[in-house]
Amino acid sequence: MNALPRSVTVHSASRLLRIEWDDGSESALPHALLRARCRCAFCTKAARAGAAAPDCSGVVLTEAHAMADAGLNLVFSDGHRRGIYPWAYLRELDEGVS
Numbered sequence: 001m002n003a004l005p006r007s008v009t010v011h012s013a014s015r016l017l018r019i020e021w022d023d024g025s026e027s028a029l030p031h032a033l034l035r036a037r038c039r040c041a042f043c044t045k046a047a048r049a050g051a052a053a054p055d056c057s058g059v060v061l062t063e064a065h066a067m068a069d070a071g072l073n074l075v076f077s078d079g080h081r082r083g084i085y086p087w088a089y090l091r092e093l094d095e096g097v098s
């Protein structure tokens, strides 16, 4: 399944990223989870080097930029803005939560 998003909304009060997919389903992803699961080169390298997972509980999402087919570029309140989350990965994360 390769669904694309119909709309992406950042909710600050509930700290959720909501994605409405073109197949009618909806995902709600906590900001802290997204930050913790960043797969950018920097975070992947830190994890491989055995760095402890950072405490992301207080981190919120400040911006989300859709990058067409590539996915979503997310900007977090801790200044991290490198992560690009492929659409399929975002769906996978949502299924992991529920």
Ligand SMILES: [Zn+2]
Residues within 6 Å of the ligand: 038, 039, 040, 041, 042, 043, 044, 080, 082, 083
């Ligand atoms: Zn990262």
